[in-house]
Amino acid sequence: MKNNEAVIIGIAGGSASGKTTVANIVYDAFKGRHQLCVLKQDDYYKDQSDKPMEERVLTNYDHPNAFDTDLLVEHLEVLKRKGTIEKPTYDYTQHTRSSVTEIVEGKDVVILEGIFVLAEPTIRDCCDMLVYVDTDSDIRFIRRLRRDIEERGRTLESVCEQYLSTVRPMHEQFIEPSKKYAHIIIPYGSTNAVATDLLITKVKSIVDSNR
DSSP, rough: OOOOOOOEEEEESSTSHHOOOOOOHHHHHHTTTEEEEEEEEGGGGGTTTTOOHHHHOOOOTHHHHHHHHHHHHHHHHHHHOOOOOOEEETTTTTTTEEEEEEEEOSSSSSEEOOTTTOOOOOHHTTTTTEEEEEOOOOHHEEEEEHHHHHHHHHHHHHHHHHHIIHHHHHIIIIGGGGGGGSEEEEEEEGHHHHHHHHHHHHHHHHHHOOO
């Protein structure tokens, strides 16, 4: 890591483990002292506009192949140099990339959160710190169930079917094993105040040494 480069913090964990909450805790801790931005891996799902809807709905969103990892890495490299990117967004109702993009300007700290942040070698190589949010599977399922029904208009049956057919097996195959790459593991998710405080302290030391 060179002086004047952005510090990239990768936060991974299972679906609904509390990654976003941990990212927000770190963001809030440094807001006002450093410039930060948060990047969501979910925005980098592949564009499927060339496929009919009946094919789109069959997408396994819990497999690494569902993501445009090359574009994400390209954007991380630009943000590392504190450049500006045009970030995609995803339309879950249409199962494809939205026509809306967002301009993200280079900051001192980039927080990247997503289920495969630790599982993908090219993404890991872009990060200065790797964090795994470790939350029990029953808690993760309950959170996902509530989120998908309340925020995404899903039915109870569809959420349960997706969890059993793709979410759980993909977690066991890809996400859980990626925990070994973490510099910091946060047990019990964002409710672990001691762990999040230690994370913030470590991030501060990295950022300060890079100034």
